[in-house]
Amino acid sequence: MARKRLITAINEALVEELERDPKLIVFGEDVELAIMGDTRGLVERFGRDRIRNSPICEQTLTGMAVGLASAGYRVVLHLMFNNFIYTGMDAIGNQMAKLRLMTGGQMELPITVVAGYGGGNSNAAQHSDTAYSVLMNLGGIQVAVPTNSADAKGLFKTAIRGATPTFFLEAAGRGGEMGEVPDGEHLVPFGRATVAREGTDVTVVAIGRMLKPTLRAAKALAGDGISAEVIDPRTLVPFDEETVLASVARTGRLVVVDEARDRCSAASQIAAVVADRGFDSLRAPVRRVTVPDVALPYASNAEAALIPGPERIAEAVRSVTEKQFA
Amino acid sequence: MATPRTDVREPAVDDATARTLHERMLLIRRAEERLIVACADGSLPGGVHLYIGEEAVAVGACSVLTDRDYITSTHRGHGHFLAKGGDLDAMFAEIWGKATGICKGMGGSMHVADVSKGILGANGIVGAGFAIATGAAWGAKLEGEGRVATCFFGDGAANQGSFMESMNVSAAWELPTVFLCENNGVSEFTVTSTVTGGVLADRARAFMPVEVVDGNDVLAVRAAVGAAVERARAGGGPSYVEATTYRIRGHLEAEQHMLGGGTYRSADEIAAWQADDRDPVLRSARRLLDAGICDAAELERIDADVRARVEAAVAFAEAGPPADPELAPQLMFGPTA
Numbered sequence: 001m002a003r004k005r006l007i008t009a010i011n012e013a014l015v016e017e018l019e020r021d022p023k024l025i026v027f028g029e030d031v032e033l034a035i036m037g038d039t040r041g042l043v044e045r046f047g048r049d050r051i052r053n054s055p056i057c058e059q060t061l062t063g064m065a066v067g068l069a070s071a072g073y074r075v076v077l078h079l080m081f082n083n084f085i086y087t088g089m090d091a092i093g094n095q096m097a098k099l100r101l102m103t104g105g106q107m108e109l110p111i112t113v114v115a116g117y118g119g120g121n122s123n124a125a126q127h128s129d130t131a132y133s134v135l136m137n138l139g140g141i142q143v144a145v146p147t148n149s150a151d152a153k154g155l156f157k158t159a160i161r162g163a164t165p166t167f168f169l170e171a172a173g174r175g176g177e178m179g180e181v182p183d184g185e186h187l188v189p190f191g192r193a194t195v196a197r198e199g200t201d202v203t204v205v206a207i208g209r210m211l212k213p214t215l216r217a218a219k220a221l222a223g224d225g226i227s228a229e230v231i232d233p234r235t236l237v238p239f240d241e242e243t244v245l246a247s248v249a250r251t252g253r254l255v256v257v258d259e260a261r262d263r264c265s266a267a268s269q270i271a272a273v274v275a276d277r278g279f280d281s282l283r284a285p286v287r288r289v290t291v292p293d294v295a296l297p298y299a300s301n302a303e304a305a306l307i308p309g310p311e312r313i314a315e316a317v318r319s320v321t322e323k324q325f326a
Numbered sequence: 327m328a329t330p331r332t333d334v335r336e337p338a339v340d341d342a343t344a345r346t347l348h349e350r351m352l353l354i355r356r357a358e359e360r361l362i363v364a365c366a367d368g369s370l371p372g373g374v375h376l377y378i379g380e381e382a383v384a385v386g387a388c389s390v391l392t393d394r395d396y397i398t399s400t401h402r403g404h405g406h407f408l409a410k411g412g413d414l415d416a417m418f419a420e421i422w423g424k425a426t427g428i429c430k431g432m433g434g435s436m437h438v439a440d441v442s443k444g445i446l447g448a449n450g451i452v453g454a455g456f457a458i459a460t461g462a463a464w465g466a467k468l469e470g471e472g473r474v475a476t477c478f479f480g481d482g483a484a485n486q487g488s489f490m491e492s493m494n495v496s497a498a499w500e501l502p503t504v505f506l507c508e509n510n511g512v513s514e515f516t517v518t519s520t521v522t523g524g525v526l527a528d529r530a531r532a533f534m535p536v537e538v539v540d541g542n543d544v545l546a547v548r549a550a551v552g553a554a555v556e557r558a559r560a561g562g563g564p565s566y567v568e569a570t571t572y573r574i575r576g577h578l579e580a581e582q583h584m585l586g587g588g589t590y591r592s593a594d595e596i597a598a599w600q601a602d603d604r605d606p607v608l609r610s611a612r613r614l615l616d617a618g619i620c621d622a623a624e625l626e627r628i629d630a631d632v633r634a635r636v637e638a639a640v641a642f643a644e645a646g647p648p649a650d651p652e653l654a655p656q657l658m659f660g661p662t663a
Contacts, residue, residue, distance in 0.1 A: 025468070049468055055498065060491035063457020064464065067475070070446050071396065071465025090488075094451050095458065101657040104430030106441040108660050140658045163660030190662055238659075 001182060006146075007037040007175030009153035014039060014076070016185075017160045018046050021074055024160065027052040028061060028078030028114075036116060037175055039078060058088030062113070066095045069109045074160060081123075082115035082131040082169060096165040097138040108163040112156070116172030117145075118209045118259050119307055123172070125295035128303075130208075130260040135167050136237050136269065142166040142190060143236040145208035149179030151234055154188030161187075171209040191238035195247070199229035202253040202317050205244055206230055207266055210257040210289075210308055217313035226321050236266050244270065245278045252283035253320045257308050262290040284320040289313050339545060341619045347389055347544050348610045348620075349628055351381040354405045355607050356629075356636045357414060358575075361404075361421065364640070365579040371423040374435045377405035379542075379574035379599060382606035383508050384409035386547025386569075387476060390555050396444045396462040396475040398455030400508075402573075403448025406478050407438045410445050414635065415642040424646030431649025432657065444473075452514075453486030455479055456505075460492040463501040463564070474502040474558040476551070482513030484526050493564065497533040502558035504551060505530060505566045508541060510573040515581070515590050530566030541569025542599075542606040545613075571606075572599040 004012070018024050026039060026046075032053045034040040043051040054061050058079060065077045079085060085092055092113075099107045119128035132143045142164050146152035152170070159166040196211060197218050206214035211232050218228040229247050233239060248254050254274050258267035267288040274286060289308045296303050339347070358376045365374055377384070380402075388409035391397070399406040407417055413428065420427030421435045428440055439447030446462060449455055459477035466473035483489065484507060496503040507526060511518055530536050535557070537550040547569050554565035574596060576582070602608045614620040620628070 055491070055494060057488075057491035057494070059488045060457040060460065060495060063454065063488065063492075064461030064495065067396075067398075067446070067458040067461020067463070068465045069461070070441065070458065071462045071469070071475075073465050073468070090451055090454060091457060095449075095454060099447065100660060101654060102429060102433040102437045103439045103441065103447060104428065104432045104653075105657045106429070106439060107447075110660075142659070158663045161663030164662065187663060 001180045003178050004149045004181045005175060006149045006152050006177045006179060009149035009179070009181050010038045010156055010170065011040065013153045013156040013160070014042060015045070017157055018042065018050065023072065024074040024076065025050050025068060026076040026078070027054050029054060029056060029080040031078045035080070036170065038114065038170065058084050059090060062088035062091035063095060065111045065113070066091050066099065066109060069111050070107060074110045075112070076160065077111065077113045079113055079115040081127045081172065082117040083126050083129045085115065085131055085134070092135070092141070093138050097140045100140055109165050110160070110163050111165040112159040113165070113167045115167070115169060117169045118171050119296040119303055120209070121173040122298055122300050122303060124298040128296040130291070132167070132169060132236055133260045133265050136266060137264070140164060141237060144168050144190065144234065145236060146234065147208060147211040147232050149177070150181045150186065151188050153181055154186045155190070155234065158187050158190060169208065174209060188234065190235045191240050193231050193233045193240035193243040195229060195243070196232045197228065197230040199227040199251070201227045201251055201321055202229070202255060203244065203247040203251045204228050204230050204255045204257060204313070204317060205233060205270055206257045207233060207236070208259065210259055213308060213310045214257050214313050216310040217317065220310060221314055221317055226317060228317055239270070241273050241277065244274065248274055248278045249281045252281055254282070254286045255289060255313070255316050255320060256286070257289045257313055259291060259307060261293050262288065263293050265290050287316045287320050289316045339548070343389070344614060344617070344619055347385055347548070348614055349632065350385045350409055351544060351607050351610055352629060352632045353414065353635065354381045354384065354408050356632045357408065357639070358404060360636050360640060362575070362579060370421060372434050373578045373580070374421065375402040375578045376575040377402050379605065380508055380510060380571045381405055382544035382610070383506070383541045383547055383569040383571055384478070386544040387478075387506055387551040389548050390552040391444070391474070391476060393443045395473050396446055396459065396466065398446050398459040398462070398475070398477050399448040400455065400478055400480060400483070401436045401448060401450050401452065402480070403436070403438055407440070407445055407448065411443050412438065412440045412445055414639045418639040418643035419646045422643035422646065423649055424643060425649050426642070426646035427649070430653060432654065453479065453483035453488050456483070456486070456488045456492035460496050460501060460503055463496060463503040464499065466502050467499070472559040474504055474555050476504040476506055476555070478506050478508060480513070481507060481509040481511065481518045481522070481526060484529065485513070485522060490529065493530060493533040493566070496564035500561070500563035503564040504554045504558060505564065506551060507566065507568040508571055509568050510571050512573060512577070512591065514577045515585065517590060527566065527568050534564045534566055536566045536568070538568040538570065541571030542604055542609060544606060544610055574600060
């Protein structure tokens with residue numbers, strides 16, 4: 001084990017996979033200098049055939065990833081901010097999400113798209129979306145939202161080695177966070193949630209960047225005698241329904257914390273799954289703590305007021321622990 | 327629309343090649359004529375976009391490609407698929423929605439693909455092939471074995487922004503991409519000239535060598551694409567070839583039922599392009615006769631063979647088991663590490 005910054009763990013994953021597979025190519029927006037730091041130093045080490053700045057043309061970049069993968073390469077495409085998927089949407093929604101099925105399984109597309117997501121940095125609405133809800137509805141796209149250094153490294157390596165287009169979403173501005181990373185080969189499977197904090201009264205699923213304020217809320221709630229179990233899903237597609245359902249079976253209550261806008265958020269999907277499959281366990285209504293259906297404003301105070309924080313999360317938890325079905 | 331050059335001397339092809347080119351065009355023509363019937367009699371689960379009238383483009387271009395070269399195709403992809411060596415039985419079974427289809431019935435007419443032959447798929451999104459071909463061309467360049475990626479697209483697709491983007495990347499990175507514009511003058515149900523500024527070829531001229539050819543002359547297409555492919559294989563970067571041609575059928579079969587009696591071109595215009603001296607298949611037949619490569623009886627025999635081949639494909643398609651509905655969820659995601 002060694003303590004590493006989250007961004008260093010991602011960088012390590014890339015170095016290891018680039019060394020392992022000479023057919024892995026990293027390209028996209030400013031991957032040579034790397035404003036987020038994740039791809040920094042790679043071009044010096046692996047050369048411009050494999051690490052390459054692209055023009056700014058998302059519609060073509062996403063399509064090129066499909067073509068390059070069709071030609072037998074593994075591809076990491078960096079789109080910088082996940083808002084830019086909207087510009088590159090055809091090849092995401094119509095090509096990479098569907099071509100495996102549409103060609104009867106002929107096309108394997110080992111593509112990992114990397115992008116920063118989420119607010120909290122006064123980047124304004126066009127650089128602050130939490131776009132995984134859009135991706136979750138497309139079909140053949142996997143989505144990873146790592147919350148710590150070890151998972152970032154392990155999930156990234158798994159994504160790169162897989163054969164399914166995967167979005168690896170980094171919480172923007174959180175690359176400096178430190179965490180333990182296991183030494184040696186470290187892969188984290190998709191579709192396996194972890195319990196970040198054990199508890200007995202309520203299950204709180206906290207997605208990506210929402211884990212930290214949720215753990216803070218759980219700590220405060222413990223002081224009031226409320227024991228919250230906090231689950232980090234790690235990947236949204238595939239999603240580990242069993243871990244969440246097993247937890248809800250014990251606690252009887254569910255709160256989902258999600259930085260996406262409320263309507264059709266990941267939280268909505270998770271709430272629906274538990275309503276469908278875990279209804280008998282529920283002793284209170286399911287609550288979602290999300291961003292309201294507005295774009296995130298620039299001003300720090302206005303932005304912070306909309307993103308779930310420990311107080312809103314604790315309040316939601318209290319509202320369900322106080323409530324009980326007859 | 328740019329005027330095709332007439333001063334490019336067609337390089338001679340040997341008799342066997344001339345005959346093969348003709349046979350391949352005829353195969354596409356007869357296969358699609360059969361699809362008109364199948365569509366009209368309700369045999370097909372979905373719609374078909376026919377290539378009739380444009381056969382010389384696909385056949386001329388693919389005659390200079392190998393199975394190791396990549397193509398991206400359009401929604402009008404049967405001709406590209408067959409010209410690149412795709413199997414007619416498997417294509418018909420796909421169009422009939424059968425498990426024996428090239429895509430197991432999951433893609434249909436608009437999505438025929440055979441990755442083993444470098445056919446990266448027909449595509450339902452107009453212009454989607456630009457970027458896919460550019461990415462495949464990048465892979466080809468990285469591999470360094472002289473493969474090329476040819477992007478078939480229409481004048482309609484040339485108004486997509488990714489046309490410029492992909493030409494830019496291909497030129498900046500000197501990729502072996504051949505942008506092959508099938509300029510048939512119509513963008514679905516809209517006359518392209520009414521929605522297009524400037525001259526298409528001029529857009530490409532900003533980035534790469536350009537050749538505009540008579541797209542209904544299979545030898546002219548073969549020569550122009552051959553030069554582009556040769557340049558790409560030698561590391562000379564991308565080229566643009568524009569083949570002037572014409573779509574004889576509608577955007578899709580049975581479109582008249584959807585247009586409320588409206589039209590976007592005249593019957594006279596269509597008939598003019600079907601004349602003996604313009605139709606690509608009739609012109610090819612005339613050339614074989616004039617050059618003494620085939621006599622009339624042999625042309626008839628070739629046609630009879632092709633028709634028999636097409637009927638065999640219909641029988642194969644009809645006899646195939648239906649597509650497996652369980653397959654869709656299985657195919658959605660690939661294996662994980």
